[in-house]
Amino acid sequence: MTDPGAYPNPGQHPTPHEQPPRTRRRRWPWLVIGVPVLLFGACGVAVVTSVAGGNDTTVTPGPAAGDTDGGAPDRGPDFPGKLDHDTAAAAGATITRDELAYTVSPLEAVDTVLGSYLCSTVTIDNVGTTQNDFNGYTDWSLQDTGGAIRDATFGPDRPMLNSGQIAPGGRATGSVCFDDRTGATPGTYVVLFEDTFSLSTDRLAWINAL
Template identity: 60%
Template sequence: MTNPGQPGDNSPYNQPYNPAQGPYQQAPKKKRKLWPWVAIGVPILLIGACTAVIAGSVGGDEETSVTKASGTAAEQSSAADDSGPDFPGKLDSDTAAAGGDTITRDDLAYTVMPLAATSSDFGDHLCSNVTIKNVGSKQNDFNGYIDWSLQDASGTIRSATFAPEKQLLNSGEIAPGGQTTGDVCFEAGAGPGTYVVLFEDTFSLSSDRLAWVNTL
């Protein structure tokens, strides 16, 4: 057994005395590992960015307005009247107008003409001619298919469909001051009654719908 202080003893007791360090040498400090903080910090940053985007989507909607086909603004005397004409299944958050009127929201003005019946070898359809104008100062996108649906006289809501005899509304972006025009079509399958063309932005967190009411 080697006694403390004997030659060959590597214990702290046998180390040379250094006045700056005191009688014994201190153990070197361990470096902290960075990867746990990176692993924790990156998800937090991503969550923060997503939260900012969601907040912008929820709080960025501008006021919705309705312009009649005659070019005059619809009267808005109260919050209840702002939502426009009534129709079966109308939701509290819906903004409705008559076919042919223009509804403006988020710097896009949607003019949806009254429904018209059309027939071809592919079946019978109901189509509305739609014009979308960018009335804002920034480029804005639009979708000519998945954002549109039709509530028929029976209360069934149908998705937009392909009608080869029509120039269908495409999807893309509209520059400030620009506009695009095309048809949105639906399968015809119900009798006379109230038909409602519905628009709902698929990529928005808002559930507010725009609606154009037709009587066929």
């Protein structure tokens, strides 16, 4: 005799434990895609901020600056080899950019037992609210009367600018020197500043007539 319990009732619904288990959606592909996208976006913001920072530049005093034209940025006087985004001033003037105020004295010929140099005294004031870096060697160069650009070098018997950081309201000062073994030919010399660790290629320039 057939057991009635061996066959399910056609009208009977399956019990809950007989339902097929739900498949869990895998989330790791979205993490693999999403994390690089977020990192790339953050890097993009940092690049834009770094490039835009170089546009906040002012020149003092007045004799170092020319008249503005229709609100265009004042880039100061011209000099041989001046680039489109250079900001220039006469030696002794102050140029402020990215909350640092740079004052560069006129070049001075310095003769030592090791050779001859042209040196300027550089004063950097932190006029902002955050700590800022400075470098007395890699950021500075000198364009001579022939248009050659020389890197800064160590000047004996001079208090050099060196490198480090400046706290808000603080100041760093020291000499920036350039080799002058052949002697200073009369003409126009330009002390140039370009931040080595910035994506901006804008230079600051102080014009000297020797």
